[in-house]
Every structure is written in C-alpha cells, then in structure tokens.
Amino acid sequence: MDVKECVTCNDAKPLGEFPKHRRVCKKCVSKRESARRKDRLSSGELTYSDIRLAATARDLGLTPAEYREARNKPCAVCGKPSPKERTNVGYPHPETGRYVATVCKECSTGFGFFGHDPDRLRRALKLLT
Ligand SMILES: [Zn+2]
Ligand SMILES: [Zn+2]
Structure with a gap:
C-alpha cells in the first residue's frame, strides 16, 4: 500500500x-x-453565531453570504420583515433540504405544528375560508 x-x-x-x-x-x-x-473565536473575529450560520447555510445549500441575505428578506407567508434579533429563517424543501423561501420564526413554527404536511394545512385552510 x-x-x-x-x-x-x-x-x-x-x-x-x-x-x-x-x-x-x-x-x-x-x-x-x-x-x-x-x-479567531477568542479574538472576536469569529463568533459562535457565525459558525451556526455557516452550518445552517451549508444545510440549505447556500453560502454564508447568500444565507445572510436570505435571512434578511421578509417572511414569504405573513410578510413580516426580518427582525434584528431572532431573524427570519430559511425554509428547506421537504425532500431536498435546499432553501426554498424565507419565513419568520412564527410561521416556521406553524409549519412545524402542522407536521410540514400540505394536506393537513389544506384541510386547516378550509376551516378558515
Ligand atoms: Zn499528520
Ligand atoms: Zn411569517
């Protein structure tokens, strides 16, 4: 060898x-x-939130810069602008895990409560309309 x-x-x-x-x-x-x-962490050049952001960006198939930009977009569901703290987040495609849209934390949690299930959401929508 x-x-x-x-x-x-x-x-x-x-x-x-x-x-x-x-x-x-x-x-x-x-x-x-x-x-x-x-x-870099001890010099303050890099923060833990940078590391987290880079990891999330990678999961979503984006570069950190692209993800930073995506996060600052308004929520695609309710239109809420991205707050400074607890910014909006990237919503992943259910199959590919790739970034599809930017949503606020509340809407993202809402999807989670509905198990990210379009049929369930559709039925819920019927009750509201
Ligand atoms: Zn070595
Ligand atoms: Zn929203």
Whole structure:
C-alpha cells in the first residue's frame, strides 16, 4: 500500500489519510483548523453565531453570504420583515433540504405544528375560508 509521510506529525500514513495533493494528513489539517477557529473565536473575529450560520447555510445549500441575505428578506407567508434579533429563517424543501423561501420564526413554527404536511394545512385552510 502507498504511504506518505505527514510533514506535520511525521507519521507515515496511507494515501487515503491525506487530502488530495497535500503533504499534511487529514488529522493534522483538522487539528490546525480547529486551533485556527479557536484563535479567531477568542479574538472576536469569529463568533459562535457565525459558525451556526455557516452550518445552517451549508444545510440549505447556500453560502454564508447568500444565507445572510436570505435571512434578511421578509417572511414569504405573513410578510413580516426580518427582525434584528431572532431573524427570519430559511425554509428547506421537504425532500431536498435546499432553501426554498424565507419565513419568520412564527410561521416556521406553524409549519412545524402542522407536521410540514400540505394536506393537513389544506384541510386547516378550509376551516378558515
Ligand atoms: Zn499528520
Ligand atoms: Zn411569517
């Protein structure tokens, strides 16, 4: 089996343990990244909400910048503008999990109460109209 020596930990490891074309093993890369993240967190350059935002953006298939912009849109259901605190959120497509629209926290919770079920919502709508 082909092995390569990591320039950081000096361990010889199989090629699968290295990111492509890198001489630093995956373990050392992730160690370095988490150290860098810690530094940026303690310097205030990065906040936990940035990390959360980046994770949510990734889940929705958006970049952090795209998600930040999407969050600031008014709610697609009730039209409420995005508040400064507790901003509007991206609503994921039920199958793909990709971003479909921006909704406020209340409307998003409402969907949740209805189990994100269009038939159930349709029947509920009938009662109201
Ligand atoms: Zn290493
Ligand atoms: Zn709303």
